[in-house]
Structures are given as C-alpha cells and as structure tokens.
Amino acid sequence: MSPAxxxxxxxxxxSSTESVHVGLxxxxxxxxxxxxxxxxxxxxxxxxxxxxGGETTGETVAILHAWxxxxxxxxxxKTLQGKIWADGFAAGDLTAHxxxxxxxxxxxxxxxxxxxxxxxxxSVASQRPWFRHTPxxxxxxxIERRFDTxxxxxxxxxxxYDRIAAALESPPGELLFLSDVPAELDAAAAAGWRxxxxxxxxxxxxxxxxxxxxxxxxxxxxx
Ligand SMILES: CSCCC(=O)C(=O)COP(=O)(O)O
Ligand SMILES: [Mg+2]
Numbered sequence: 001m002s003p004a005x006x007x008x009x010x011x012x013x014x015s016s017t018e019s020v021h022v023g024l025x026x027x028x029x030x031x032x033x034x035x036x037x038x039x040x041x042x043x044x045x046x047x048x049x050x051x052x053g054g055e056t057t058g059e060t061v062a063i064l065h066a067w068x069x070x071x072x073x074x075x076x077x078k079t080l081q082g083k084i085w086a087d088g089f090a091a092g093d094l095t096a097h098x099x100x101x102x103x104x105x106x107x108x109x110x111x112x113x114x115x116x117x118x119x120x121x122x123s124v125a126s127q128r129p130w131f132r133h134t135p136x137x138x139x140x141x142x143i144e145r146r147f148d149t150x151x152x153x154x155x156x157x158x159x160x161y162d163r164i165a166a167a168l169e170s171p172p173g174e175l176l177f178l179s180d181v182p183a184e185l186d187a188a189a190a191a192g193w194r195x196x197x198x199x200x201x202x203x204x205x206x207x208x209x210x211x212x213x214x215x216x217x218x219x220x221x222x223x
Pocket of ligand 2: 009010011012013179180181
C-alpha cells in the first residue's frame, strides 16, 4: 500500500549539503552578530541567544560559528539562521538547490494523491522560502506541513515522529520518511514509520551504513 504522507528531509535528501553549507552558511556567518544586535526585541531571537549560553554578542557569535564549523544542528543556531535566510531569500540574495529528480517527483507524488511534509533541522522559517525560491519555480504549495526541531523535536528521537504522526492524524504505518541519515531513519522506524534511506552521489551518505533500511539513490525510484 502506498503511504498517505511522504515526509522529507532536506539537506542530503532533496538538496545538496554543499548548497546549504557553502551557500546558506556563508550568508548567515557574517550576518549573525548584526542581526542579533538589531533584533534583541524579537522574543525568538532573545530566547535563541539565551540558549546559546553566550554572555555578549561576541561570545554568542563565537558559539554559533563553532556550531556551524562542527555541523552541530543546534536549535538556537537554526532559529537565527532561518530568520537571516528568510530575509536573504526575500531580498533575492539566495536561491534554493534541489537535485534534478526532486521537483518532478514531488509534483508526480502530489498528482497521485500522496501528501507531502518536511521534517528538517532547518527551521520552518527557512523551509518556506527554500521551497518557494527554486530554479524550478515555487514548489512551496506542494508541501502541506512543515516540522523542525522546535515543533517536533530531535530528528534522532522516536518521540518526535510520534508527535508528527499525531499532527498529521495518520497511523505511523502510513507515513514514509526519506532521509540521508541512518540514525534519523532508525528513530522513524522505531516509531512505526516506514523509513527509506537516500544515498546520493557526492554526499556523505555515499559511505553511510543504512543497515536494514531500504535505500534509494534518486526519488525516481519511488515514483
Ligand atoms: C531549509 S534549508 C536549511 C537547511 C538546514 O539548515 C539544515 O540543517 C538541514 O538539515 P536536514 O535536517 O534537512 O538534513
Ligand atoms: Mg539530511
């Protein structure tokens, strides 16, 4: 039976790690300090800054940069990056990247009645413009629901997938999660979801051990 919902990871699954780490990270890097200073009255910014543990803007930025350098997908970092990226997309400075098989597959799945959601470490604030500003046009209307580490929790915890299943009002067996990270697939499967690994050429997942999970190299294999 086909899944009712297909839930997508972004980095390494729909889009290249390079497009996130080189394009987006570089854009946020120099803007974090000025953004924090200019948006101290925004409660989400204030909370994120407090959660870093930094006392001054300089300390906070150093912590955020260390997380970026170590590829730590910490929620305060993702909150702040997401806000800066959303401004960058709105200003026309940024464009998303999707592997060529992804846009046609998403359209095909929707035509066939599948429903689409995203579960990414990238904040919901960044997911929206990522799907809106693509070289293939605006894909955002294809995505009905968006989850991140704030509204769902860690991608490596089964409880996060329980929360998403409840939000989608679907039994876990009708949900399919696609990701490039085996630990995320393990968590989804432990919550009763279907889980399929995405091993793309040139990505870290080329060398990943997906264990017993089904693995695809392109979304075409699911269409
Ligand atoms: C919405 S684009 C930003 C992606 C991002 O910051 C990120 O960390 C993606 O991680 P994922 O969980 O999708 O592998
Ligand atoms: Mg990923």
